[in-house]
Amino acid sequence: MAQARLAVLIDADNAQADLVAPLLAEIARYGTATTRRIYGDWTKPHLAGWKEKLLQHAIQPIQQFAYTSGKNATDSALIIDAMDLLYSGRFEGFCLVSSDSDFTRLASRLRESGLLVYGFGEQKTPKPLVAACDKFTYVEVLREPVAINDAAPEPKPKLDGKLHKLLDAAFNASAGEGDWVHLGAMGSQLGKQAPDFDARNYGHKRLSDLVRATNRFELEERKGPDGKSVSHYLRRK
Numbered sequence: 001m002a003q004a005r006l007a008v009l010i011d012a013d014n015a016q017a018d019l020v021a022p023l024l025a026e027i028a029r030y031g032t033a034t035t036r037r038i039y040g041d042w043t044k045p046h047l048a049g050w051k052e053k054l055l056q057h058a059i060q061p062i063q064q065f066a067y068t069s070g071k072n073a074t075d076s077a078l079i080i081d082a083m084d085l086l087y088s089g090r091f092e093g094f095c096l097v098s099s100d101s102d103f104t105r106l107a108s109r110l111r112e113s114g115l116l117v118y119g120f121g122e123q124k125t126p127k128p129l130v131a132a133c134d135k136f137t138y139v140e141v142l143r144e145p146v147a148i149n150d151a152a153p154e155p156k157p158k159l160d161g162k163l164h165k166l167l168d169a170a171f172n173a174s175a176g177e178g179d180w181v182h183l184g185a186m187g188s189q190l191g192k193q194a195p196d197f198d199a200r201n202y203g204h205k206r207l208s209d210l211v212r213a214t215n216r217f218e219l220e221e222r223k224g225p226d227g228k229s230v231s232h233y234l235r236r237k
Contacts, residue, residue, distance in 0.1 A: 004031030004092035004116065007085045009078050010059070011098035012040030014121070015139075017049045020057055022142040023120060027095050030118055030135075035085065037062055039078045075102045082106055086113055093118065096133070099125040107132035119195070130196045141200035159202060159214050166194055167214065171236070180220070183208060183232035208232050 008027060015038075027033050036059040040047050043065070054061055064077040085091060086109075093116035096103055100121075107117045107129065119125075119133035123140055130136040170189035174181045187207050190197045204210040211217050217234040224231060 005034045005090060006031040006093045006095055006118075007035040007082070007091045008033045008037070008059075008095040009082055009097065010036075010038040011074060011078060011096075011100055011103070012038050012047050012050060012061075013074060014098040014100045017053045019139050019142055020053045020059070022144075023097065023139065024057055026120070026137060026142060027118070030095075030116075031093060033095070034091070036060060037078075037081065039064055039074045039081075041065055041074065075100065079103070079106050082110065086110060086115065092116060095120065097121070099129075101126040101129050104129045104132045133195050135191060136196040137198060138196065138201060141198060159210075163202065164214065164216065166190065166197065167211070167216065169193060171217070171234075179235040180233040181235065183211070183219075183234055186234070 006027065008024075024033060024036075036057070038050065038054065038059050039062045040050075042061055042063050050061070053059070062077060062081070064074045082094065082096075085094075094110050095118045096107060097120045104126070107119065110117050111132070111134065116135075117133045119129060119136040120139055121129070121136070123138050125136070125138070167186075167190075170186045170193060171181055173189045173193075174185040190207075199205065199207045199210040202210055202213075204213060208219060211234060212219060216237060218237050220233045220235075221230050222233060223229065
């Protein structure tokens with residue numbers, strides 16, 4: 001099955017050069033980044049750190065001068081290009097890399113046209129932009145964990161009541177006639193209900209690990225018809 005063709009558009013002023021490699025690896029989970037562009041005023045010294053990364057990962061820099069103080073010309077250039085790419089009909093989805101709420105309407109417009117929108121930004125990203133995407137990933141989870149000898153380990157996020165309510169709602173939406181629910185179906189519901197849901201936000205690599213940590217569900221592994229593949233099912237304790 002052919003992978004979805006994705007257009008990756010990066011706002012250089014609201015993205016981090018040191019995360020570009022794990023970012024592209026994350027994007028590869030959703031499809032092929034056939035177009036990679038990054039927007040900024042490359043005459044500014046604060047963007048100098050991007051140069052080597054662009055060459056390594058074949059990302060095309062788009063120059064946009066700041067013609068007027070206080071106005072973000074970069075945002076306008078990215079939005080115009082996004083609409084041109086949309087009308088080309090060559091893509092199944094877009095990856096918008098920014099924490100800037102100015103791209104909220106763009107994300108909504110792309111989705112209205114039937115395309116998938118994957119957002120990537122920092123934890124500070126305004127909720128309207130997060131909600132406008134089909135899936136939103138906080139880039140902090142893409143960082144390599146710091147060795148204990150180098151720094152004190154970060155405290156694990158709390159598995160609080162808000163998470164429990166979200167898991168319960170997704171479980172209910174996925175439930176059929178029996179007690180057991182396929183974990184993949186529940187994961188799909190979680191993505192629909194909360195675009196920024198990610199087990200990594202709670203310190204776990206996989207949804208199955210997070211579900212176990214909540215101690216609210218019983219998990220069972222079942223082998224597929226081929227005798228090799230394994231699926232996870234869960235039910236309430």
